Amino acid sequence: MKSKKNWNDFIASKKFKYTLFAIAVIAVGILLCTSDSISTTLYGEDNPEAKGKVLATYLSIIGGACVIYGLYLNNKKIGEQTRQNNIAEKTNIDKRFGDAVGYLNSDNDGIAIGGAYALFQIAKEDERYKSIVANIFCDFISANFSSGNKTRLIGVVKELLLQNLDTVFIKTELVLRNISFENDRFHGKANFRFKDCFFEGVFFNVLEFVRFESCKINKSHLIDCNKIDIVRSEISGTSIRNLSIPTKEVNLVDNIYLGQVEIYAQTIIGTLYIGSTATSFDDDFVDKRIVVYTNCENRIEINDRCKKIVSIKKGTFYHR
Incomplete structure (x- = not known):
């Protein structure tokens, strides 16, 4: 039973497919080299080097196919690496976003202003956060304006929002109150x-x-x-x-x-x-x-x- 399972696993594996492909390539190569009709059709009946030329042509085709397949595999590998890098970058931005929101709500003006600029930078870098950051800025201004506190911070947030409506925050939906x-x-x-x-x-x-x-x-x-x-x-x-x-x-x-x-x-x-x-x-x-x-x-x-x-x-x- 174990040997049967191993055989089934081998048949389902890529190694089996590659083995079949190699056998097929060798079989076609032997057929081309031993066939008088193919070499005669391609290079003439009186050409003593006809079979050799058929083999050379066949090997060139196989070589070209291998090069193309190698490029395909390399491109696929690069694509997967890019995808992994994008996932890592998004994870990093998500962490930066959470930290920046915490900084914005700090009682220390300097830290809070740094948080505002960090959020703005995230909105510039990642389309996902464009509307989110814009609405955070709107909610922050609306919630704190009437209190008379955080005047400097509110000014920074308002400037970041209003001066970038036609760039970073273009086509966003914003609500401001009081x-x-x-x-x-x-x-x-x-x-x-x-x-x-x-x-x-x-x-x-x-x-x-x-x-x-x-x-x-x-x-x-x-x-x-x-x-x-x-x-x-x-x-x-x-x-x-x-x-x-x-x-x-x-x-x-x-x-x-x-x-x-x-x-x-x-x-x-x-x-x-x-x-x-x-x-x-x-x-x-x-x-x-x-x-x-x-x-x-x-x-x-x-x-x-x-x-x-x-x-x-x-x-x-x-x-x-």
């Missing part, structure tokens, strides 16, 4: 959701999507953003502009307009919807609080209750 922004700049193909935030003199450029909910927006500018939602917010001295990139959709709903809002909606805008408003019509402030500059009035929808505060002007656009 934060004040003054003279900041959001630039890049990212998706932002702001809730209960304050903005003063802030520029938003080429964002893929931005939503403001229960925010205060003053003297700020949204330029070439693909989709904009402003809901239940206080807005004053703010502009929405199309300069070069098409805007798909702009929605203004249930907002309080404390100052004039200018919207430059050229033909490259998809739709502009001005919904219901929480603005009082009985105060002494300027009547037309929303001014829309457009040459595509058919793409603008205005809630009946809002028409009193909206002025539409044609053919006048903002240029930088």
Whole structure:
């Protein structure tokens, strides 16, 4: 029984396959060298070296095949080594990520700042961590901003996030809450959701999507953003502009307009919807609080209750 099992194992092994292949090669070689018809067909009947040339040709073919197979095995070995290296590298990055998160939460400012830079470096190196690190930064800023502590660390984290929206953190989805922004700049193909935030003199450029909910927006500018939602917010001295990139959709709903809002909606805008408003019509402030500059009035929808505060002007656009 044991010898039968050993024989079955040998048949199933690669060694058996290689043995069969070697036997087949030798058998074909003998057939070619002893066959008069093959040598005659290839090199002529009167050529005394015909069989030798057949053998030489056959050996050249076998040699070439062996070289190609050797290259295949070597390439396979390199591929496996690369795979193992990638696994080791990912394991190393995973460990670095865990350590960096711990450093970020340190009470020592220097260590925490080092943790922030370590997380940023990991996001640069590994695509898997791009969104994770971006959201860690957002959560960290949102959780610590109102406390007044860690001011320096928050500044570092905010700078790493905002200055890399169009590179490291491109096309990420980010949520920020309860934060004040003054003279900041959001630039890049990212998706932002702001809730209960304050903005003063802030520029938003080429964002893929931005939503403001229960925010205060003053003297700020949204330029070439693909989709904009402003809901239940206080807005004053703010502009929405199309300069070069098409805007798909702009929605203004249930907002309080404390100052004039200018919207430059050229033909490259998809739709502009001005919904219901929480603005009082009985105060002494300027009547037309929303001014829309457009040459595509058919793409603008205005809630009946809002028409009193909206002025539409044609053919006048903002240029930088």
